[in-house]
Amino acid sequence: MKEWFTAREIADLLLPSLPATERGVRKMAERDEWLARNRAGAGGGKEHPLSALPAEARAAYVARHMDALDVPVAVARAAASEPEAESVAPTAVEQRDARLAILAAADRFAEAAELGRKRADILFCEAYENGAIEVAGWVRAAVRSFRPRMLAYWRANLRAGSTHRLAVDKGATRRGKGILDTANGGDVKVFCLACLSRNPLFTADHIRDLVGGQFGDELVAPSGEMVALPPIRTFQAALKAWKVTHKVELTALTDPDGFKSKYRLSGSNSMAHVRAPNQLWMIDASPVDMLCVDGRHNIYVAIDIFTRRLIVYVTRTPRAEAVCLLMRRAVLAWGVPQTVKTDNGSDFVAKATQRVFAAIGIERWLSDPFSPEQKGHVERAIGTFQRGCVRLLDGFIGHSVADRKVIEARKSFAQRLGEDPREALCVELTAAQVQHYADEWVVKKYDQRPHAGLAGKTPFEVAAAARDTIRTVDERALDMLLAPAAGKDGLRVVTKRGIRIDGSHYLVGHIMPGTQVFARMDPADMGRAYLFSPSGAEFLGEATCPELAGIDPKAAVAAARAEQSRIIAERTAAARAEAKRLTKGPRLIDLALRHVARDAGKLVDFPKRTEAHTTPALEAAAHAATPRSVPTPVISDEIRAVRAQLAAEAREEPKVRPLHAPDSPKGRWLRAQDLERRLARGEALSADDTQWLVGYVAGPEYRGYRATYGSSEEESPASAG
Structure with a gap:
């Protein structure tokens, strides 16, 4: 809108309260002492500001040159968030929004014309009624005319946060009192809603037939009178109104997912406990809405809840390896998070994913099954990326079934012409190019855009202003943890041939057979595997497959045997030395008997309780073993004399000495x-x-x-x- 005018330009405008000639405008400017300045450019002369003109002239000029306004976004959002807005009928909502648009136009009119509120409202009402104010067609259709006092009333309700009072519902007195709403004590309405919940595609004709079959050809009015079944038009009007007034209830019955997405109460500020970067991440995956030269791909997205930063990873198939690679990009860029929240997808609950989270020290939260609203931040982030970035890429196939129908139609037409469908769809990008554009979009567009959840700040500003300590990891160690595990779980048992991985044997000379290990494959060299303890907390060494590593198998086996022999010799050196010492010392049986003898002197055998046991056979054997009486031999006198002599000699000093002393x-x-x-x-x-x-x-x-x-x-x- 122009601000400075010459006398000729003012005369040509033909504004009220101003002369229609250049000379008359000059005289009026001199008489009323208008503010003036020298005109720049050829011809020179004087020019006057818009504010110098009379109020009526300014108002007329502003009314002519105002753009058609709609409801300001902030005003519309505040009006929709009022509790009473839920009960406002759609037609009344249109009336409310039209009045809000008029208020916005009146405020801009007063500001541009530099008029006081009362004077501006009077002139604005006159200009609006004369058609001089440019507004949207639906606004003028809803509000034909108004007075300054009405503008003041609307403005007061807007300031008080009661914009629902601006909603004029002309049918409010009749709504809910039709025959189908009240017939049979309301049972007819309940029956109709039940039919719609069973099948939302039922038409008014279907519903009328069902009501006739259920209640008969006559219905009971509130007064008790019997009235004929209403015509089809009545059913059409009632169903149309019910689908609006009972929209939330019908959506809950017919489309549970849509109800959760649009209407179910979710609260606000549910992440108020997140007070620092990397305190909580959310990650999720989705097919990308485009085609690459090698087919359709998927995107994995991670979002830091505190800063709303994004990391996007493009991959061919949704697998646990993709989750690990997404985490690698995010950890190297942002640091190690405390907690990561995911859904129950197989790629997120896989052992490889759990192992990586546990190794890095990340706590993992799982949302409830079929509850995407529990990770709404990452769900919205994926939608923002699809609409903001993917829609601009070649090969875009649409976000919905309707979009894809159009694409399919183009593809069929291209096939009829003998044209390559990929050319018709502009499929030109590779996955690597999509990844490049995704990274560029996140850094240059998303991170620099103000976010409502960040109080109007950008993710970049919030992240830059944070002063919390960032936990970082060594990139080489992280790559080792993310290396793919051998087979399903990575656990292998060392045999005399090494460890077997995918049909190949990897030689291990430094680990003894029978040892269980956890193996990770080297992504850059399939002939090499890194071995850890089963818990992953100890690195044990490397294993090599000669065939895959391009090494001479005989030389590799010889080297492995030599290493094994060296380790065995080193570990058994002390035992072999002790065994050699035992060959020169006491025999092992002697050592054992010495120990037994020592222990025998420490034991005491207590007497046991006994009782006599006998059988006829034992009694007979005992009788046989009893010594018989022997007759006393008769000793002669000569024998008695010899015995006496021997006894006398024995009492004398012994003349025979022992041949060997006991201590010899x-x-x-x-x-x-x-x-x-x-x-x-x-x-x-x-x-x-x-x-x-x-x-x-x-x-x-x-x-x-x-x-x-x-x-x-x-x-x-x-x-x-």
Whole structure:
């Protein structure tokens, strides 16, 4: 809208209260002392501002040059959020929005014309009624005319947050009192709604036939009178009204997912507990609404709830590896999160995903099955990416079935012309190019756009202003954790041929057979595997497949054997040295008997309770074993004399000395022989005799005599001598 005018331009405008000639405008400007400035450009002269003109002239000029206005977004949002707005009929909502649009136009009119509120409202009402104010057609259709007092009333309700009072519902007095609403005490209406819940595609004709079959050809009016079944037009009007007034209830009955998405109460500020970056992430996946040269792909999206930052990863198939690669991009870019929330998809609950989360130290939350509203932030982020970025890419196939029908029609037409359907769909991008455009869109568009959930700030601003500590990880360690596991779970048992992975044997010389390991494959070299303990907390080394690594198998086997031999030799060196020492010391049986003898002296055998047991056979055997009486022999006098002489000699000093003293080597050998014979007969030895015998048998003296004379069962040396 122009702000400065020459006298000629003012005259040509033909505004009220102003002369229609250039000379008259100049005289009026001089008389009323209008503000003026020298005109720039050729010709020079003076020009005057719009504010210098009379109020009527300013109002007329502003009314002519105002753009058609709609309801301001902030005003419309505030009106829709009022609790009373839910009960306002659709026709009344249109009346309310028309009045709000008029208020916005009146405020702009007063501001542009630089008029006071009362004077501006009077002039605005006149201009609107004369058609000089440009507004949308639906606004003028809803409100034909109004007075300044009505404008003041509308403005007061807008300030008070009571815009529902601007909704004029002309049919409110009649609504809900029709024959189908009240017939049979309301049972007819309930029956009709039940039929619609069973099948929303029922027409008014279907419903009328069903009502006739249920209630008959006559209905009971509220007054008690019987009235004929209404015509089809009445059913059409009633069904149309019910589908509006009972929209939420019917949606809950016929489309549960739509009800959860649009109407179910979700509350606000449900993530108020998130107060720092990386406190909570949400991740999810969805097919991307476009075709690449190698087919359709999927996108995995991670969003940081506090900053609303996004990470997008494009992949061919939805698998656990894709989740891990998404986490790699996010962790390297943002740091390690405390918690990640996902749904129950197989790629999110896979063992590989759980193992990576546990290894990095990330807590995992699972939303309830079939409850996308529990992770609404990432669901909306995916929708924003699909609409904001994918829609601009070549190969876009639409967001809905209707969009895809149009694409299919184009494809069929292209086929009829003998044209490649890919060319008709403009399929030109590879997955790598889509990933590049996705990253560029996130950095340049999404991160720089104000977000309502961030109080009008951008994700970049919130992330830059945060002062919380970011937990980072070593990229090489992270890549190792994300390396694919061997087979399904990565667990393998080392055998004498190494470990078997996908039909190939990987040689392991430094780990003993029978050991269970967790194997990760090297993405850059399929001939190499990294081995960890089953828990993943200890790195054990590498395993190599000679065929896949391009190594001479014989040389690799020889090297593995040499390493195994070295480790075995190192681990058994102490044991071999001890075994060699045992060959020069006491025999193992001697050590065992010494231990038994020591323990025998510590044990006491308490007497047991006994009772006599006998049988006829035992009694007969006992009788046979009883010694018989022997007749007393008759001793002659000569024998008695010899015995007396021998007794007298025995009382004298002995003239015969023992051949071997008990403490001599020969005596000890004889004692040992005697004790061994007693043991062989089953006799019990005393503790002292047992201890002495075990110690003596372990000595070299015993072994020497034994080597010379043999065991005690053979002829003793005394008898041999």
